Amino acid sequence: MITRILALAGAVTLAASPTPTTPLGPPAGVDASAIDTVVREYRDATGLPGAAVTVTRGSTVVHAAGYGHTPAGDPITAHTPMAVASVSKSFTALAVMQLVEAGRVALDGPVQAYLPEFTMADPRAGQITVRQLLNQTSGMSDTTYRSFSRRPVPRSLQEAVATMRTARLAADPGTRWEYHNPNFQVAARLVEVVSGRSFDDYLRQQVFGPLGMTDSRTANVASDLPPSARGHLMILGMAVAVPEPPAFGNGSGGVLSSAYDMAAWLIAHGNQGRGRNGTAIISPAGLTTLHTPSTVSGSYALGWSIATSASGAPVIEHSGDLFTSTAYQALLPASGYGVAVMANTGLAHGDASALIARIIALLEGTPVPSTGTPLLVIDGVLLALASVTALLAGWGVLRARRWAAGRRAWLWTVARLLPLLLPLLLFSSIHHVVSVLYRGRDVAWIQVTYLYPTFMVLLGTAMVGCIAVLVARLTGLARVGREVRAPKHPTGTARGRTTTNHMA
Template identity: 70%
Template sequence: MWTEHDRARILVVSLRMLVLCAVTAGAASLAPSAAALSPPAVDVAGIDAVVQQYRDAANVPGVAVVVTRGAEVVHAAGYGHSPAGDPITEHTPMAVASVSKSFTALAVLQLVEAGRVDLGRPVRAYLPEFTLADPRVEAITVRQLLDQTSGMSDTTFAAFRRTQPGSLQEAVAGMRTAGLAAEPGTRYSYHNPNFQVAARLVEVVSGQPFDDYLRQHVFGPLGMSDSRTGNTERDLPPSAHGHIKILGGPIAAPEPRAFGNGSGGVLSSAADMGAWLIAQNNSGRGPNGAVIASAASIERSHTPSGVAGSSYALGWDVDTTASGAPLIAHSGDLFTATAYQALLPASGYGLAVIANTGLAWGDAAALAERLIALLEGAPVPAPPGALSSLGADAVLLLLTVGTVLLVVRGVLRSGRWATRRARRPLGVVARLLPLLLPLALCVSIHRVVGALYRGRDVAWIQVPYLYPTFMLLLAIATVGGGAVLLARLVGLARTRGAQEAVDRTAVDRTAVAGR
């Protein structure tokens, strides 16, 4: 999960830090009942104004927003358009990414209520196909999957860099070579495969495909008719496609290849997310009166694990707002879209934001932060300025132009360069090797980014989505370095060939003169 919204995107990659501010485990119990809440007092026009102001400042093409309070939807609306130009409405299905984890956790808790699953029992008691290369897999419990303390980690299993599976069964089978980074239950580590295993567990225990299970037991009862799940980016409808930004402007882009069901595969709308938030804030009861879980299960899902350094509960993260009020939330990030859901137990508000711009800009969470301030009656932070993003991209694009000019100059002067250095082989090697440095960085850039992101798994194709103008510069430098290297080698070959011809002529003349 990436939660830092404003990152510098020149040469140095900064980690969007996980929010790990622990608050009391009983924060969820502070939620007032629907009957105790006063009628919604939020200014709907104010919500529209904050959203529009942010969209204009941050160049976000499409956003869906819902605000609830108690058992009521205060406001649900869509703004802007999809990459295809279709208007975003409150019923437009969009990708909620890792917000999906709270749905997976709820599905498991439903099976717990039915007596079919015990959170404290090993996962393999229900899912024998779940095997790892580490024998400690036998000790991983169902709860540890949901609170991300299983010991599985991006550092021991490259979920993005592997060949991507097409189903939950394939996803779990592909984990056989994975190791553990810690003893189960001792350390928090955000790792998408935890929830893919949990979703597969739901399939096996219930005997239903995961999408069918959610439709029957969550989406259907709550009236979430716009919602479903998908396995990979190929399952995204046109309305869920998104954008990257260059020079501050949005550019439609396909989502890179990745498997996400269970961990990030839910598609939903503002209207549907309103029903979901109401159930979360209303002890499991939806706006239509349907009960999807007991009050105890809802509270359990909002209670952190208690593991040192973790504020993560079961598919939710427990934090505080800028004013210090309890906050139960979860962000969701794809490379072309972001989402954010939040519960404010002290006031009974719920909030969800879905934006069709990618995780490098964190627009859903940034907009949610401003809407939360509005709901709390606090000053709303000013929208982000486009200057920093525009400036970074402009600098990188100028460097790219400069690199092209240097490459052209290097190629044109390769003959002269070769003539000066033809008889100094060691000096030639020392001057040619640096031309391969951009290639070395380009090939390994995903590993560099992963290391700077504290061990998170990053596939090479994902890096251009995070830093498009930097990758353009690196690509030009790589191709340009190769072109200059090749031109210089050709120049050296020609120079040496010409020199050898001169030497042979001189020898021939000497031989003739000596006769």
């Protein structure tokens, strides 16, 4: 019965339902108040604890603001640094392109020419070009190098690159696209070695500083995140503050920024590489290169992706996902708008992408997507199943001796006991199952608890309950066995001697 409940829970967890849309007329002058309304309605509908939002058009900031609070309870403002996660890849790609335009790096030159320390247990690694790192066609893969579950966690870009020495490629360089964070960790380390500065210093001096992004910096590992950049899980509709699980992210996901600073970043990309103050950080040709997808993927460029909006307009974008926060940036070349969102809930909830979709719909006058099936319902179902599982396990423990007394054939008894080990097996190997569902992406066990917290509560309850039933049944079998083997004494015997009552 408990295993059937787990099967039902799996179906509930993975269930998805169509999301209807709400018609919205053409925008009649989108301003800050209209954007505020969209964000407020979304937060009211989902319980999103905090977000930072910025909208630009050309070289103008339409809106930059913070909403809600950090896990520590502090209000989020336009200057609150938050994690942008994999949006960081766009910053790394631009840093490399600056070195290309300075003549210090050849985009199609081999990585090892600039970063000799980058070696792998595969001779094809010498063929990987700088461009292939940035468009993720290097042949590196989560299937051959477990970047999330690697232990110990590197503390620097140099250490991160060093851990790749024993890895192999999954494909010839330039032949297959695969999203793989270490591509950008190698690229960031290349920036360090070529420039002679730490990656954080380089961005401060060459990108953040010229654009006036004074709130921005980088972090190496999850424990480096400041309180403002930490996030939540949503359980039963309630925000639960939790630390980000251990991982290394600089270069691929380590940038911290604010709504105010992201406005400056978007303006530079929508203003021919020039910031609000007119300072150029890259040429128009360099921007075009960054935004041009590879022929291998057809949609992934250099730290950016190419897509279309609901109206069919082109969008240049990139998402960012941590386990406790998400981010999204989008450029709409046809209208000149740029949008960025940082939300302090994890990738299981997708709040940044959902919120930015609603803002883009507002800007384009297209139907506003609904919030879809609320996770509150799924959480409620899974926790209810966990309660039922606990009750069934308790009943199984109480009936264990009666169950044992009815067992006769040992083979049948073993067959009935073995399924009780299945929850333990699944609980200990769940990250491998999730990795398969995520098409081979590396997933650490602890990260699964962030992705599916209530399912893991159910699975943990099932594991403990089944072990308790198993122990109780084995104990019952042992008692029954002792009773069967115990010698049976006739009435009126003591210590094996028969006593006779003589009558006078």
